[in-house]
Amino acid sequence: MSSTLGTNYKISIFGESHGTAIGAVIDAPPPGLEIDMEQVLVQMARRAPDGKDGSTKRVEADTPHIQSGVLDRDGKCIATGAPLCVLIQNTNTRSSDYQNISHIARPAHADYTGYIHYHGYNDIRGGGHFSGRLTAPLVFAGAVARQALAKMGIRVCAHIASIGDVCDTPLDPCAIPAEISERLSQSGFPVLDEVQEKLMKNEIERARMDADSVGGIIECAVTGIPAGIGAPIFDALECKIAHAVLGVPAVKGIEFGAGFAITRMRGSAANDPMRMQGDQVVTTSNNNGGILGGITNGMPVIFRAAVKPTASIGLPQQSIDYVDKQEADLIIKGRHDACIVPRAVPVIEAAAAVAILDEIMAEGKYE
Amino acid sequence: MSSTLGTNYKISIFGESHGTAIGAVIDAPPPGLEIDMEQVLVQMARRAPDGKDGSTKRVEADTPHIQSGVLDRDGKCIATGAPLCVLIQNTNTRSSDYQNISHIARPAHADYTGYIHYHGYNDIRGGGHFSGRLTAPLVFAGAVARQALAKMGIRVCAHIASIGDVCDTPLDPCAIPAEISERLSQSGFPVLDEVQEKLMKNEIERARMDADSVGGIIECAVTGIPAGIGAPIFDALECKIAHAVLGVPAVKGIEFGAGFAITRMRGSAANDPMRMQGDQVVTTSNNNGGILGGITNGMPVIFRAAVKPTASIGLPQQSIDYVDKQEADLIIKGRHDACIVPRAVPVIEAAAAVAILDEIMAEGKYE
Amino acid sequence: MSSTLGTNYKISIFGESHGTAIGAVIDAPPPGLEIDMEQVLVQMARRAPDGKDGSTKRVEADTPHIQSGVLDRDGKCIATGAPLCVLIQNTNTRSSDYQNISHIARPAHADYTGYIHYHGYNDIRGGGHFSGRLTAPLVFAGAVARQALAKMGIRVCAHIASIGDVCDTPLDPCAIPAEISERLSQSGFPVLDEVQEKLMKNEIERARMDADSVGGIIECAVTGIPAGIGAPIFDALECKIAHAVLGVPAVKGIEFGAGFAITRMRGSAANDPMRMQGDQVVTTSNNNGGILGGITNGMPVIFRAAVKPTASIGLPQQSIDYVDKQEADLIIKGRHDACIVPRAVPVIEAAAAVAILDEIMAEGKYE
Amino acid sequence: MSSTLGTNYKISIFGESHGTAIGAVIDAPPPGLEIDMEQVLVQMARRAPDGKDGSTKRVEADTPHIQSGVLDRDGKCIATGAPLCVLIQNTNTRSSDYQNISHIARPAHADYTGYIHYHGYNDIRGGGHFSGRLTAPLVFAGAVARQALAKMGIRVCAHIASIGDVCDTPLDPCAIPAEISERLSQSGFPVLDEVQEKLMKNEIERARMDADSVGGIIECAVTGIPAGIGAPIFDALECKIAHAVLGVPAVKGIEFGAGFAITRMRGSAANDPMRMQGDQVVTTSNNNGGILGGITNGMPVIFRAAVKPTASIGLPQQSIDYVDKQEADLIIKGRHDACIVPRAVPVIEAAAAVAILDEIMAEGKYE
DSSP states (O other), X not given: OOOEEOSSSEEEEEOOTTSSEEEEEEEOOOTTOEEOHXXXXXXXXXXXXXSOTTOOOOOOOOOEEEOSSEEEETTEEEEOSSOEEEEEEOOOOOGGGGTTTTTBOOTTSSHHHHHHHTTTOSOOGGGGGGSGGGHHHHHHHHHHHHHHHHHTTOEEEEEEEEETTEEOOOOOTTOOOHHHHHHHTTOSSOOSOHHHHHHHHHHHHHHHHTTOOBOEEEEEEEESOOTTOBOSGGGOHXXXXXXXXXXXXXEEEEEETTGGGGGGSBHHHHSOOEEXXXXXXXXXXXXXXXXXXXXXXXXXXXXEEEEOOOSOOSSOEEXXXXXXXXXXXXOOOSOOOSOOHHHHXXXXXXXXXXXXXXXXXXXXOOO | OOOEEOSSSEEEEEOOTTSSEEEEEEEOOOTTOEEOHHHHHHHHHHHSOOSOTTOOOOOOOOOEEEXXXXXXXXXXXXXXXXXXXXXXXXXXXXXXXXXXXXXXXXXXSSHHHHHHHTXXXXXXXXXXXXXXXXXXXXXXXXXXXXXXXXXXXXXXXXXXXXXXXXXXXOOOTTOOOHHHHHHHTTOSSOOSOHHHHHHHHHHHHHHHHTTOOBOEEEEEEEESOOTTOBOSGGGOHHHHHHHHHTTSTTXXXXXXXXXXXXXXSBXXXXXXXXXXXXXXXXXXXXXXXXXXXXXXXXXXXXXXXXXXXXXOOSSOEEXXXXXXXXXXXXXXXXXXXXXXXXXXXXXXXXXXXXXXXXXXXHTTOOX | OOOEEXXXXXXXXXXXXXXXXXXXXXXXXXXXXXXXXXHHHHHHHHHSOOSOTTOOOOOOOOOEEEOSSEEEETTEEEEOSSOEEEEEEOXXXXXXXXXXXXXXXXXXXXXXXXXXXTTTOSOOGGGGGGSGGGHHHHHHHHHHHHHHHHHTTOEEEEEEEEETTEEOOOOOTTOOOHHHHHHHTTOSSOOSOHHHHHHHHHHHHHHHHTTOOBOEEEEEEEESOOTTXXXXXXXXXXXXXXXXXXXXXXXXXXXXXXGGGGGGSBHHHHSOOEEEETTEEEESOOTTTTEETTEEOSSOEEEEEEEOOOSOOSSOEEEEETTTTEEEEEOOOSOOOSOOHXXXXXXXXXXXXXXXXXXXXXXXXXX | OOOEEOSSSEEEEEOOTTSSEEEEEEEOOOTTOEEOHHHHHHHXXXXXXXXXXXXXXXXXXXXXXEOSSEEEETTEEEEOSSOEEEEEEOOOOOGGGGTTTTTBOOTTSSHHHHHHXXXXXXXXXXXXXXXXXXXXXXXXXXXXXXHHHHHTTOEEEEEEEEETTEEOOOOOTTOOOHHHHHHHTTOSSOOSOHHHHHHHHHHHHHHHHTTOOBOEEEEEXXXXXXXXXXXXXXXXXXXXXXXXXXXXXXXXXXXXXXXXGGGGSXXXXXXXXXXXXXXXXXXXXOTTTTEETTEEOSSOEEEEEEEOOOSOOXXXXXXXXXXXXXXXXXXXXXXXXXXXXXXXXXXXXXXXHHHHHHHHHHTTOOO
């Protein structure tokens, strides 16, 4: 019944697309953490729609207003360690766009399931609490988390591994240089291969021209994470990351390391050989994505998330009226993204950062 | 730090491969649930090694002994609603087999990560708390859970979708007849296509002959689940199922509905059209795996789990001694499965059953 | 590390006395619950200082602004079932009043312990996150909870059982008429005996004249609660109520039924005799406070909370400077309540209402 | 629905008085903790009935059998850090003693409330899961916890503050010498004043002769606990201790520091003056019981728990048959304690030790 995640860096997300405000309570950031608000805004901007590359043309200010949990010390924003509440006003809510939807469910959206779950009381304007807009406070929480992680030398970055059938070069799972991690985690359309970037943008534009949409895969890497983080069975780090990442709307799958491809390898190829690099234990491949027995081995944590094509498309669709219980055709008017994958990248990074910081704090290993 | 899962049907798993006993506390089954112990033993037997199809030749009795939480009423085993503790003795623990392993980490195993996490105090005999044997109490908990679900008309079944490159026919995600669900959920090697079954067994046998191992994919379906189960964002049913399933050792990925393949579809193909079937809302495809916005829509819940090839292989491997911090070659002697996928099927089903029953009970919808 | 309570009616409280705003996220009220905002404001007003009866002379507007989780339907405020965030602005924050406190700890306050816990980063203005002002969002959450409970016929009321040595008539633990419950739960100074009320007010006034403070006991009753709510051992309803009530600042003890006095009874007197009243099981005394084995028996749930005298007093006190680590005398200037007991009554009621609604929802018994 | 407590030192208690076994899973003790089993047995023996001082004449072996989570290293029992399951067999279960109880509820017992809560499926033999016998695994968990705490210099002790009206000398809340703490925490009838001990035993004997029972108060002190442990509002250390202590059957109240008596003090007397003792902050009184704002201040944590008279008495009582829904007289035959207070002392200590260790581990402060 809850939009809460974590135990020590616990986030509680609230809001509806067309309500007064959305936001989150973080209970609580590490006391004394200096929050670089400019870097937070960089992350927020990556997620916000800008009308380019198939995103909607709405201008959402998405300015986070911190209500509690911080102090101004010499012009710096310092977390006190008490719960931090952030608020993002809903300023641009043209609800008329959604008025023709009424009770005809948008296929692949939560209109019908939300109606059933909330006994008809859910706010359906703009998707209500199910709106992708709710990822904005998650990105805020992730932006703070990644600053805390950075103090320990842990970096989180991701790139667009694919849009439809167009694939980027994969990350080297054994070695992600800091400058690449840095560049990707600041980019609005993070890819490694510029040629593929152009092809991806073409793919999105073609979908947009067809009033259709397209999905993709996001590959995320966490570098600098020490060995020993996680736990066996249900507190495996994979469980915690997957729990957070699958909470992001439109994500339909997650795989670690070689993931589904590992099922087609033999053990002799899949098992990552172990070597010493100075006094550091390393593996010469990383098919296990840096996690063994639910616990990090010191290699980069690598995972991929599958993002489905935007459910809102301009083409006519077969649907039903869930109040009148009869079939109905649906044409969704108004604005929508032809592809949310680029905007989802900082959200996936945020989910990973939140899950990992929470685990590190819960193990008493935050420094 | 914990091997606990859930809130209302909460399971806490304990034990080591070579300790006195393994087991679980279930806190708590629905009061009055009649537990058919024969059916529980069928599920336990599916997971237990039998020396066939590439599984190890150990004979583990794996008999579950219930310590608490049940009453005998007219010869029937009835859950009281108080915590149910089940114990499985460790009878056949030839620890000499593992003695040559010492502190040379088995690649792709948790030897090194467990050593770091537990500061050198973990029991390394047979993998200790990381052993696949710990899935036995999970299968028990799942066997009880599926009996509770069955009372509501909910069935959980799975089949081996692939072994290496050999693929079974996929399940029809919109319609899984009760007889197929029934047959699969009782089978020791559940597949839909007998020809593929033979090819899969060949694949396993070839790996075994090579002293190597092979992985595969398990496809699981939950039928009869009503619409409205789950919640948005981090309490999405996908989050809960993924959390449970990724807790199963060797699972490296999970995808719902069309999963990673949905990223290569356009929205117009991915969006499941909605229709009325009598007064029932249905979809004519099921690319979303029965879950929208984290909540069931009344269609079968479909997911696939990627199981990596058994980490223990007979071939020599490059490794390190994690105490002496030096490189070392490793040959694992003793028994091991060439493929754990068939034995993992009831484990995946159990994880799904536990996660879903917990959610249904937490929503106050268990009847 | 957390200011969160509950599982199904989960509240997460945030804010500092002198920050931008305080508030709470409730995740989540029952979908469809009509929230009578006038009644909410009645409860908020009971807690807010009014300058009378020894409370401080600050005028805090304390107007709750709901940010999410509600819909306007025909002029009614309806909970959607998604997380409800409420915000209360901090408007009247004369921080100069507290400036002379600097790093000299106020005895019996959290100045020193907060400094240690938060490594010196806590906001000390006005008590920061430790401020009694943080009870305002709790009262809001309780006001909503008691409206949900009222739909099930459950009422929560409390009175001032004592101020210093002046005692009110105790409630009849077996029978609290609805009109008394109603009157108490709307009153700013709820007592049963008007003569004692006058004496209590005198007691408070005397303390105020002496620049001192005085404490008291609050007795709370929950009527109409059905038998069967709660669970054995650590999920006893006593555990849950105590957990919530001891979270209220200044509460130093809680007792159920006859409480500490039951220790001086013999079993023959303490055991509540059981009788039938129609088809209803009742007890003819209620020394167990309506809870046996952690579970309600259908009688009123009765408990008392001990509220210590206001820590802030005008008299000089011996203290220490916790930064300089040296002894120092302290005179607290500025406004403070001579007695917070009357204002604490709705807070205690709120804590009880929140704990009980959460338990009822977690057991799937909310209707 | 759950008998689980804590997050990092999480215990899950199971069993019924007349089932196969009772026990607990501890998930998980600190890796590497050496468990002194002799000291564990001392604590278990303090709780076990011995037929003296009014306790029942049953001989329960109460030998704890560890099933998992430990290793033998050089003859020492070392916690691995994986879940530790302990089992205590039920050997002496003369269920015939309880056969005449049938469905006539024992007043002040959980017979009726358990029947309602579990829809008639609870095991009523010997109180089932509600039996005081379930405190044995709690004492085990507490005995392990206090060994972990002792490594940090934290000691937990308690004494019988009163039996009926007979009171022991209270502990000095500012200074409890290690030798007193040591002596009390090993004693079967821990009191400070030998004269009062004799009077207490007389009081118990008189109750026994009258086929009646008597209650009492247990005062507990935690010394050596560093400042800074706990958190504001609902994660106050008082909340956590109270939650654990009120989970002990028969406890009806808890108070910290001066507790209910503080309500009759003025602030000027109640506020504990702060002084420096070397570089240590101390208070010259301890009316707040070592906790301010939910966080320890470095003084001893002091609390008192009210234990009601044993519900089972030999005198005839008015009751009801909860199946037939009619009034009935009841005479409880068989053995019962005239006073459980002495046996409850180690249980209260255990609950405190478990709650405090869990908090320290959750804050990452365990060393």
